[in-house]
Amino acid sequence: MLQFMKNKVLIPLIIMGFIAAFLSFRYIKELEPNVSTSVVKKEMVLQTILAALEQGHFAPRAVDDSFSKSIYNKFISNLDYEKKFFTKIQIDSISFYEYSLDDELKAGNIYFFQIVNAMFSSQIKKVESYYKEILNKKFTFDSKDSVLLNGDKLDFAANDQVLYTRWYAFLKYRALSKYHTLKSEQNVLKDSSKKAIVLKSDDSLEVEARRGILKDYDSYFKRLKKLDENDRFTIFINALTSCEDPHTDYFPPKDKKAFDESMSGTFYGIGAQLKIEDGKVKIVNIVTGSPCWKQGELKANDEILKVGQGKEEPVDVQGYDIEDVVKIIRGEKGTEVRLTIKRLDGTSKVIPIIRGAVLMEEVFAKSAIINDKNSKIGYIYLPEFYADFQHRNGRHCSEDIKQEIEKLKAENVSKIILDLRENGGGSLGDVVDIAGFFIDQGPIVQVKNSFRESSVLSDKNPGTLFDGSLAILVNQNSASASEILAAAMQDYNRAIIIGTPTYGKGTVQNMLSLDDFSTSLGDFVEKAKAYIVGKENTEMGALKITIQKFYRINGGSTQLKGVTPDIILPSAYEDLDIGERKDKAALKWDEIAPASYSKSNKITNKSILIAASQKRVNLNPLFTFVKQTNEKLKKKEQYNYVQLKYEDFKKEMDEAAALSKKAEELQKKTNNLNITNLNADFAKVNIDSSSIIKNKEWLKNLNKDIYLSEAVQIIRDIK
Numbered sequence: 001m002l003q004f005m006k007n008k009v010l011i012p013l014i015i016m017g018f019i020a021a022f023l024s025f026r027y028i029k030e031l032e033p034n035v036s037t038s039v040v041k042k043e044m045v046l047q048t049i050l051a052a053l054e055q056g057h058f059a060p061r062a063v064d065d066s067f068s069k070s071i072y073n074k075f076i077s078n079l080d081y082e083k084k085f086f087t088k089i090q091i092d093s094i095s096f097y098e099y100s101l102d103d104e105l106k107a108g109n110i111y112f113f114q115i116v117n118a119m120f121s122s123q124i125k126k127v128e129s130y131y132k133e134i135l136n137k138k139f140t141f142d143s144k145d146s147v148l149l150n151g152d153k154l155d156f157a158a159n160d161q162v163l164y165t166r167w168y169a170f171l172k173y174r175a176l177s178k179y180h181t182l183k184s185e186q187n188v189l190k191d192s193s194k195k196a197i198v199l200k201s202d203d204s205l206e207v208e209a210r211r212g213i214l215k216d217y218d219s220y221f222k223r224l225k226k227l228d229e230n231d232r233f234t235i236f237i238n239a240l241t242s243c244e245d246p247h248t249d250y251f252p253p254k255d256k257k258a259f260d261e262s263m264s265g266t267f268y269g270i271g272a273q274l275k276i277e278d279g280k281v282k283i284v285n286i287v288t289g290s291p292c293w294k295q296g297e298l299k300a301n302d303e304i305l306k307v308g309q310g311k312e313e314p315v316d317v318q319g320y321d322i323e324d325v326v327k328i329i330r331g332e333k334g335t336e337v338r339l340t341i342k343r344l345d346g347t348s349k350v351i352p353i354i355r356g357a358v359l360m361e362e363v364f365a366k367s368a369i370i371n372d373k374n375s376k377i378g379y380i381y382l383p384e385f386y387a388d389f390q391h392r393n394g395r396h397c398s399e400d401i402k403q404e405i406e407k408l409k410a411e412n413v414s415k416i417i418l419d420l421r422e423n424g425g426g427s428l429g430d431v432v433d434i435a436g437f438f439i440d441q442g443p444i445v446q447v448k449n450s451f452r453e454s455s456v457l458s459d460k461n462p463g464t465l466f467d468g469s470l471a472i473l474v475n476q477n478s479a480s481a482s483e484i485l486a487a488a489m490q491d492y493n494r495a496i497i498i499g500t501p502t503y504g505k506g507t508v509q510n511m512l513s514l515d516d517f518s519t520s521l522g523d524f525v526e527k528a529k530a531y532i533v534g535k536e537n538t539e540m541g542a543l544k545i546t547i548q549k550f551y552r553i554n555g556g557s558t559q560l561k562g563v564t565p566d567i568i569l570p571s572a573y574e575d576l577d578i579g580e581r582k583d584k585a586a587l588k589w590d591e592i593a594p595a596s597y598s599k600s601n602k603i604t605n606k607s608i609l610i611a612a613s614q615k616r617v618n619l620n621p622l623f624t625f626v627k628q629t630n631e632k633l634k635k636k637e638q639y640n641y642v643q644l645k646y647e648d649f650k651k652e653m654d655e656a657a658a659l660s661k662k663a664e665e666l667q668k669k670t671n672n673l674n675i676t677n678l679n680a681d682f683a684k685v686n687i688d689s690s691s692i693i694k695n696k697e698w699l700k701n702l703n704k705d706i707y708l709s710e711a712v713q714i715i716r717d718i719k
Helices: 018-023 037-056 065-079 088-093 095-099 101-107 111-134 160-192 202-226 229-241 253-264 291-295 322-329 397-410 428-436 481-491 514-520 523-532 606-619 621-639 646-669 679-685 689-703 706-716
Strands: 146-148 249-251 266-269 272-277 280-286 303-309 336-342 348-354 356-359 366-372 375-381 415-419 442-449 454-459 469-474 496-499 507-513 542-551 641-643
Touching: 037 229, 037 514, 037 523, 037 542, 065 095, 065 101, 065 111, 065 229, 088 095, 095 101, 101 111, 111 160, 111 202, 111 229, 146 160, 160 202, 160 646, 229 249, 249 253, 272 322, 291 348, 303 322, 366 397, 366 706, 375 397, 375 706, 397 428, 397 679, 415 706, 428 442, 428 454, 428 481, 442 481, 469 481, 469 706, 481 496, 496 606, 496 706, 507 514, 514 542, 606 621, 606 706, 621 646, 641 646, 679 689
Parallel strands: 375 415, 415 469, 469 496
Antiparallel strands: 146 641, 249 542, 266 356, 272 280, 280 303, 303 336, 336 348, 366 375, 442 454, 442 542, 507 542
């Protein structure tokens, strides 16, 4: 999500035109008597969101038969993508809604949702009996059959009998996969053991495999049944909003808080990473500097038995999903949570911890030194364009990047590689600031609103923080703000862009409070709130809504097309259908007039750099392997069938294992980089054993990164 903040980047759409818009709002509904408060609240949320989309979205779709069809298909797909619950008979019974749902939406009713929700709940109970019955009988893996796993290419099962057969084939595949794993592990143990070991029979392994899958599906259906009507209503509303575009989303109140935390990189809790192991909630890792790290008693491998809020009666969390445990451990800053834990030695203890801020360090920028021959190259990793707008003086990626650049300059670095791979975007205000570190004033990005008015967002700070050589690494998951920064540096000829074509998200979102928005919607919302107050929470949550599109300073949009690197490197995923273009609801590509800017002369030998890189890539066996992997993945995507005969399945797995082994062997032969921490970071990365281990693993992975290695050779030759 891109947010216009810091006074530098304003969002006029949210504050302009709404008063007149309210008067034209066409979704009018009367409050019906004797309706449940739950239904009234859902209708209120629906009407408010429809109004917000009509009046606030960059390109609102007409609520017509086409829109109806899109929502109808998306909601059913979101509930049952693999087509393992609904039958064709059931789908046919509601098919009249495919082209009439628009009329129901305009009337403000939720009948379609209620019918589908009831039908899905009923099917969960029915299918639950299927998997238990199927997994209680022995599988034989000697028949020449297969299973299709791609939901897009499946039709709904004709009836319950066909649905049962589909579940049988799918569970047989899962058991076969587990059986193969167990058999392989046993063979490895036999080959590596110096003593004679007793091998389990194939029948025993098959039983063990089925028991394991049964346990997995017991947990799966437990989670499935925990999704209540409100959770599925959120799925329905998001089916509606995503028909406008892929990035317009509804956040109920509980999810809005989690979203804010993910953007800020901070939450209030204790700072322990959890996992479920054999049905037990265990501590995996303690976050350095967190409240439980400071308290000192909680250790890795401790099992959490109970969670208490201060002096209140603790809750037994054995059998809980990990998400639910996290929810009750997190809370308000300064409050106490008491964990009843069990050590590996069997002893138990109650540990009181005061909740505090926990910084998710993995989302923050960090840097390293690449020791290249007789010079130093700076490396900066930015996983997302984070910004904490919830707290005054909250953490911003632009400030952190500035600090990393200053630290690199202190170590006499004259070249920097900025890594934006897998960076899905974030704060637009921060990306404008970061771009400004590398140029001496000028436009960074252009923005167009729903009134088709465009404006230019510029760096207005004189001077350049870093004027040395710059390379930016991107891949197919670099999106939004990452694309803005890469595009601007490419248009200025300020940096060499290296990697694979980017995601193609050229739209701007803002978070709109539905509660604030609804205050002027008129009679129904006021009556609805009065009707449910005291019986149900009236909070509606928020809508992340697409309000603008951004454009490069050369006038072209990054929407759909993304940013094409100056130097394209092979990717195992380059031919797969990923990125913005895969979604039919994505906004289209277009262009506007270019901004006024002057190119720099920082890179004068681009054609030579491209040719030299291409030559190295063609001679690099690891990149050749990447190309071969891409071809295999493309064929697999087109085929989608998995063989259920053990010999055939084993052959496929052996081929995959051979490829993996080949990759490892090629990796060992690759010339590793020499990457070290900055002097300024030594104290931080060596603060405790956990930090030391994580830092060593990070550096180890960077040293073997062939894309980073190629970027080093490219930036080395920039003239």
